[in-house]
Amino acid sequence: MSRFDWLSELLARCEDEHVLVRHGSATRLALVHLLDIDHEDWGRFAEVAQQQGCRWVALWADQIDADDFNIDVCFEYHGDYLVVRAPLAIRQPVLPSHTPWFPAANRPERHLQDMFGIAFSDHPDSRRWTRHQAWPEGQYPLRRDFPAGGEPTDDTPPDSAYPFFQAQGAGVYEIPVGPVHAGIIEPGHFRFQAVGETVLNLEERLGYVHKGIEKTAEGRDAAAAARLAGRVSGDSTVAHSWAACMAMERAARIGVPARALALRAVLAERERVANHLGDIGAICNDVGFAFALYQFSRLREDWQRLNRTVFGHRLLMDRVIPGGVAADIDAAQVDELLRQHSTLQAELDELIPMLDDNPSLEDRLLGTGVLTTETAAQLGVVGYVGKASGIDYDLRRDHAYAPYHRLQVESPLYHDGDVASRLKVRADEIGHALNLMEQLLSGLPDGETHIDWQAPASNAEGLGLVEGWRGEILCYVRFGEAGRVARFFPRDPSWLNWPALEQLIHGNIVPDFPVCNKSVNGSYSGHDL
Amino acid sequence: MLRILNKIRKTGIVTEPVSKDPELEALGIELKRLVDLRMRGSFAIREVDSGSCNACELEVHALNNPYYDIERFGVHFVASPRHADALLVTGPVSRHMAAALKRTYDATPAPKWVIAMGDCTINGGEFGCNYATIGAVERVVPVDLVIPGCPPTPTVLMQGLLALLQA
Numbered sequence: 001m002s003r004f005d006w007l008s009e010l011l012a013r014c015e016d017e018h019v020l021v022r023h024g025s026a027t028r029l030a031l032v033h034l035l036d037i038d039h040e041d042w043g044r045f046a047e048v049a050q051q052q053g054c055r056w057v058a059l060w061a062d063q064i065d066a067d068d069f070n071i072d073v074c075f076e077y078h079g080d081y082l083v084v085r086a087p088l089a090i091r092q093p094v095l096p097s098h099t100p101w102f103p104a105a106n107r108p109e110r111h112l113q114d115m116f117g118i119a120f121s122d123h124p125d126s127r128r129w130t131r132h133q134a135w136p137e138g139q140y141p142l143r144r145d146f147p148a149g150g151e152p153t154d155d156t157p158p159d160s161a162y163p164f165f166q167a168q169g170a171g172v173y174e175i176p177v178g179p180v181h182a183g184i185i186e187p188g189h190f191r192f193q194a195v196g197e198t199v200l201n202l203e204e205r206l207g208y209v210h211k212g213i214e215k216t217a218e219g220r221d222a223a224a225a226a227r228l229a230g231r232v233s234g235d236s237t238v239a240h241s242w243a244a245c246m247a248m249e250r251a252a253r254i255g256v257p258a259r260a261l262a263l264r265a266v267l268a269e270r271e272r273v274a275n276h277l278g279d280i281g282a283i284c285n286d287v288g289f290a291f292a293l294y295q296f297s298r299l300r301e302d303w304q305r306l307n308r309t310v311f312g313h314r315l316l317m318d319r320v321i322p323g324g325v326a327a328d329i330d331a332a333q334v335d336e337l338l339r340q341h342s343t344l345q346a347e348l349d350e351l352i353p354m355l356d357d358n359p360s361l362e363d364r365l366l367g368t369g370v371l372t373t374e375t376a377a378q379l380g381v382v383g384y385v386g387k388a389s390g391i392d393y394d395l396r397r398d399h400a401y402a403p404y405h406r407l408q409v410e411s412p413l414y415h416d417g418d419v420a421s422r423l424k425v426r427a428d429e430i431g432h433a434l435n436l437m438e439q440l441l442s443g444l445p446d447g448e449t450h451i452d453w454q455a456p457a458s459n460a461e462g463l464g465l466v467e468g469w470r471g472e473i474l475c476y477v478r479f480g481e482a483g484r485v486a487r488f489f490p491r492d493p494s495w496l497n498w499p500a501l502e503q504l505i506h507g508n509i510v511p512d513f514p515v516c517n518k519s520v521n522g523s524y525s526g527h528d529l
Numbered sequence: 530m531l532r533i534l535n536k537i538r539k540t541g542i543v544t545e546p547v548s549k550d551p552e553l554e555a556l557g558i559e560l561k562r563l564v565d566l567r568m569r570g571s572f573a574i575r576e577v578d579s580g581s582c583n584a585c586e587l588e589v590h591a592l593n594n595p596y597y598d599i600e601r602f603g604v605h606f607v608a609s610p611r612h613a614d615a616l617l618v619t620g621p622v623s624r625h626m627a628a629a630l631k632r633t634y635d636a637t638p639a640p641k642w643v644i645a646m647g648d649c650t651i652n653g654g655e656f657g658c659n660y661a662t663i664g665a666v667e668r669v670v671p672v673d674l675v676i677p678g679c680p681p682t683p684t685v686l687m688q689g690l691l692a693l694l695q696a
């Protein structure tokens with residue numbers, strides 16, 4: 001299908017359902033289609049989008065003046081992205097919920113409820129989500145009149161009164177875990193109800209690492225916003241800063257040199273490989289196979305060291321900047337990178353088969369933590385979580401942005417949806433990433449690595465979309481006066497994948513939770529913002 | 530199984546002096562000497578993420594990879610603050626983590642150290658001090674040592690631990 005040729009079908013459905021589309025534009029938010037509707041039609045539009053078969057991608061709001069919000073929701077269909085916008089008056093901030101049609105909207109709507117004071121009628125769960133006790137109920141940090149510094153305090157009480165779901169019955173007991181976990185991982189709370197060893201229910205409670213990222217971005221110039229984007233989720237620093245820069249560059253209508261685009265992709269693929277290597281080892285270690293942990297963490301360390309030598313940072317932070325990249329490589333360094341690819345490939349050729357036919361791994365990983373294709377589709381999961389459950393989507397191929405549009409992008413697909421499948425996707429993706437980097441490095445365009453940033457006019461807006469190692473990352477940016485960011489919203493893939501963990505753990509044993517969790521590996525920081 | 534054993538044999542021991550740099554190699558040996566001398570051979574650290582972007586955690590993990598293998602110097606990461614000699618804190622202290630950090634500190638037996646890792650712990654780093662962050666670890670618990678960097682590399686972390694034991 002060519003781009004957006006399904007749109008007329010969707011618009012016809014809108015007409016049938018009496019959803020009034022006031023205005024449509026393919027240029028205002030370049031590369032995505034923008035539709036303006038009335039807020040009364042907000043709920044009906046979700047119904048139309050669901051009938052069409054759209055995937056729910058993201059939701060954000062923006063207070064554009066003293067009296068009004070713009071509410072944006074993004075859908076994807078066949079690799080095309082559609083943003084639907086409705087105005088909403090602050091004095092009556094109520095919208096119909098999209099959650100009845102798209103479960104993925106559940107937490108994002110509660111995030112808007114906490115951050116903007118927008119109520120969603122018919123929402124099945126109106127408990128707070130991002131807010132704990134750092135600011136009082138009835139105050140909304142992302143409204144313009146809320147001071148960025150908040151009320152100064154060194155003493156924020158814990159959120160002890162959060163109303164968790166309860167389960168009762170003979171032999172049912174509860175296990176609360178976190179926020180501080182036993183290992184070296186990010187903080188969050190998990191509440192299990194179990195009978196014997198079997199998990200009946202898991203409830204996630206996140207928001208512990210909420211650090212005001214959306215608010216802190218306001219008033220920054222493009223370079224400072226990119227640095228912040230690179231710390232939304234440190235393990236995805238390249239992907240997030242790329243998505244933010246893409247959004248800002250589209251807003252400013254500036255083109256990035258071909259060499260910079262190729263280098264961005266090399267950085268993004270190196271980030272993918274590093275994380276997959278680390279996690280393959282960690283997943284195996286969670287079922288007691290330490291051999292893999294040591295082998296794969298060794299490979300990861302080699303990889304990070306070359307990052308440092310060639311690009312100047314072990315995790316590649318701040319290499320993607322507005323207008324291009326802050327790193328260049330010469331022919332000798334290209335050779336060095338290519339040499340590392342062959343070494344890694346040779347190691348993997350030896351190691352991956354060992355994982356494949358290790359009976360104890362098989363016993364613990366096959367059939368563990370199953371996410372069915374049906375549930376995966378309902379939840380709208382992305383990245384390796386989707387690809388392991390029959391969801392065949394990869395932005396690099398299906399919404400090919402430069403430089404991937406000129407490359408041969410492969411994407412693995414499995415259907416069992418268990419921990420073993422998620423592991424296989426990640427092993428396959430390392431090989432595919434190596435392939436992509438060969439293509440990129442062998443045809444590295446000459447020329448500049450960046451162009452000078454030009455601040456866009458007030459109200460210029462842009463949307464960035466990048467396939468990070470966890471999956472699809474979206475970033476929305478609107479500029480205000482003097483090239484300062486007025487609104488920044490990064491949507492990490494974890495928003496869509498965290499809910500899957502609550503589902504796939506059902507019926508598994510409590511001791512398998514760590515490996516199930518690691519196989520999904522949601523980012524806490526990327527989610528909590 | 531044989532294949533696994535073979536791979537182990539072929540890989541050999543990659544654990545290396547902290548760096549090929551002889552000065553740092555000496556520091557590695559020095560760290561071990563001080564852990565032996567001051568901590569009776571065992572220095573237990575509890576890591577607490579107080580709102581980091583998670584990159585600091587990646588570098589803490591790296592300390593356990595076979596290159597650094599920090600356990601060989603007697604330094605190990607423990608699951609409970611009750612077993613810890615020191616807390617290694619990352620992040621700008623999100624207000625939502627402030628109480629948990631304080632409680633973790635209280636649960637750690639005295640005498641104890643607090644090591645603040647990363648620029649975030651000094652002044653909030655890129656996040657600064659805002660309605661959701663406190664912006665410095667020392668505003669919540671007393672800090673004995675700051676290791677700057679974003680994130681500090683494993684080598685810098687080890688140098689930091691050494692400095693703590695030398696003080």
Ligand code: SF4
Nearest residue numbers: 581582647648649679
């Ligand atoms: S110091 Fe840097 S790497 Fe560490 S948590 Fe803060 S932003 Fe992330």
